[in-house]
Amino acid sequence: AQKITQTQPGMFVQEKEAVTLDCTYDTSDPSYGLFWYKQPSSGEMIFLIYQGSYDQQNATEGRYSLNFQKARKSANLVISASQLGDSAMYFCAMRISNQAGTALIFGKGTTLSVSS
């Protein structure tokens, strides 16, 4: 079965510190994609970063990086130098493929709280 698991319901970090949000996945497809989205309190879903299963290097986008460990089936999001504006819910998602096509499945999310 294809599945995304985020085990941390909530994380707390001080401003300027780094934080890692965990994500593990399960799939038997050799080709897949992993995504992270941010949902602030205003409710919109904001795409942050993408990692393809065949990508040799870990993805990075500014202060966001993805710690991709294929053998362990984990795709943790690392946020460096946290800012107050990073306080939000973060979702890990995986692109799944079936006979019908491709879509995303989402984890339950992790709430990140950044304090000054």
Next chain:
Amino acid sequence: DAGVIQSPRHEVTEMGQEVTLRCKPISGHNSLFWYRQTMMRGLELLIYFNNNVPIDDSGMPEDRFSAKMPNASFSTLKIQPSEPRDSAVYFCASRRSRASGQDEQYFGPGTRLTVT
């Protein structure tokens, strides 16, 4: 680019009434997705379209739910009759498939539906 546009942003209706949610995807995107988000169930994929054709509607909860995409720039999600348990935030997202596989979805602001 205007992004994905959804209307209305908020909808309050009485049980038994018909509700129609609307979505305009990003121009040039060839896939459109409808999601529902609740505290209990998280983000659930309801249905998605490729090139205006419904591909997978296995997430549609009941026959009370229907979705259409008459053209590349418009989609509707209809609930008839609505029930209090349909109360949720409904997101529309669109995507442009790329050969690289980095086909992230862009989400609209969501419609917050309350059925009393």
